[in-house]
Amino acid sequence: MNALKLPKFTLPLFFILTFFISCKKEEQKAPPPMQAPFVTVKTEDVPIYKDFAGQTFGELDIELIARVDGILTGIFFKEGQKVKKGQLLYTIDPLEYETKVEQVRGQVAAAQSTLANADEELKRIRPLAEMNAVSKRELDAAVAKDKAARSNYASVQASLKNQQIERSYCNIKSPIDGVIGLSNARLGDYITKLGNSSRLNVVSKLDKVRVQFTVSESDYLKYQKRTKEGERITDLQLILSDGSIHPEKGTLNFSDTKIDPTTGTVTIEAQFPNPDGTLRSGQFGKVRVLIRTEKDAIVIPQKAVTELQGMFQVSVIDNQNVIQTRVVEVGPKTGIDWIITKGLKPDEKVAIIGNQFIQPGSKVVPVPYVPDTKQIASSQNN
Template sequence: MQAPFVTVKTQDVPIYKDFAGQTFGELDIQLIARVDGILTGIHFKEGQKVKKGQLLYTIDPLEYETKVEQVRGQVAAAQSVLANADEELKRIRPLATMNAVSKRELDAAVAKDKAAKSNYASVQANLRNQELERSYCNIISPIDGVIGLSNARLGDYITKMGNASQLNTVSKLDKVRVQFTVSESDYLKYQKRTKQGETITDLQLILSDGSIHPEKGTLNFSDTKIDPTTGTVTIEAQFPNPDGTLRSGQFGKVRVLIRTEKNAIVIPQKAVTEIQGLFQVSIIDDKNTIETRMVEVGQKIGVDWIITKGLKANEKVAIIGNQFIQPGSVVVPIPYVADKKQIISSKND
């Protein structure tokens, strides 16, 4: 009877672990209305790139322009009063020196000049405030980035209070942040490795369709506290996004290289039989006889399994599968050929 087999070899095996995560822009800046009014202009296409300083929204400025003109009139009047007070003080001060006018008249002129200066400064500040309010009618992009879907439409009445003030979001997507949570025990292991001088540099982003983002990521930071309700801590990684395929709000998995098993023994899972929590394999000895041996298993790697105890290098392990081969049977060994489709599927899991 034929029996497919694999020859036991040792190899360094990278151990990965996947964590569910969500993407965010390098910057996600909300566009918030700071004045009330009718939305009269939308100057962009949703989902498109925008430039820093680009006009995005216009709120009807008529009310605010009117206020600016009113205050400009007050500034002009205050300036005139200040000029008169200043001239009056310049006229009285020399006369007071010569005792041609009383000290009371000088004090009154000084007080009038100070009041005029104070009033002029006040209305100038009011003008700057009104001009600032007017400028808020034009909402511009604070960064180069990608703009999302608008929460407001032409003709809507915009207010600066509550959710109605949130018009849109501009995201900088040259890089994306991915936040994911890990258990407290995994976090403590990571901390121990960090203290020993190790760094986690092999981070991959697995997208929702199973594809792998071509750029490797780096760790940004971990939260300062562990969530007591879930026993997890939030960690953030950053991934380059040069072609702009990643957007804010996507879900995926962050694959982290946890460690590398040195000189590990790895065999196909098909070669391992589990009976009531005990694991065994079938060995083909030098006389091509089947021998059953108990083993201890470690982590599964795709379609393979790490064997931590019970096997040595260069031994032949039979892939019996559904065949009924009794221990002690003599077999004809043939090399085992793995199913390529199954290997590809396991890599995408």
């Protein structure tokens, strides 16, 4: 049998059909529009906070300083624990001071005896002088002797009191109810009333704590202006070193009377209640101050804003779901958000593109943006 022969134009037609079919399949495989998370622009009142580094102090921090010399013979507390006013904390060997007390007591007894004799002598001579039985000189001598005896007796009594006070310094007691720190001295140490060895410990009253922080001169002037206008800063928070927020709000105590010329800052003190005693003296943290409240502010996530050479841009999704780039002006940051002062209107859709490669003019599928709750919590503590 003869082989089947096809017309000459059949082969080119075959290749043309194959090409169009291939193109059609490629058109069908075109990728769908990418998803673009978005937020709807809204207005809200936004509190603006500013953080300042600070350090805590007790409501009272009283240093225990030795006022006599001697060997430390007793420690009657547990370091870091609560102590009561009048509680015995340290004892210093009192033998030397007890000896001095007894010596002066002997002097007091002798002075008292001398005074008694002088008084009796004056009582005997005065009636005789009135009868001219003794001379006026003898009376004057008796009066002078009595005065001298009284003065000497008062002097040695004062000396006894002073020695008793010095003896009492051998027992060091807590001046307040508070928490006592680490002891700077141990049993057997020789304590002196001069130098560093005299500083035994610190007792702190911690029902409230003081937090001192510094602010710039410009911030201080703004604060003074608000104060003159009748405003008061009442929203103070204490951010601890672990990022947690102290549950009690603080109040301003005072500001320093001068500005430090070397740093251009002024020291301000705030006070925070400490009912559970978690705060101690010497901790570092941040005082978060409510500076002002932005009324009807437009706020979008910081992720939605791109900065390029000092120019800020956002990606807006228009009514046809197409990405449009828009230049905006920004205000202060607040948490994970950014206040937009110009360039956006309420109810517009702003895309959170992030690392996605979406060019301006691209058609997208808008999906609601879900913020990271961990990131929100972290930003509130920073």
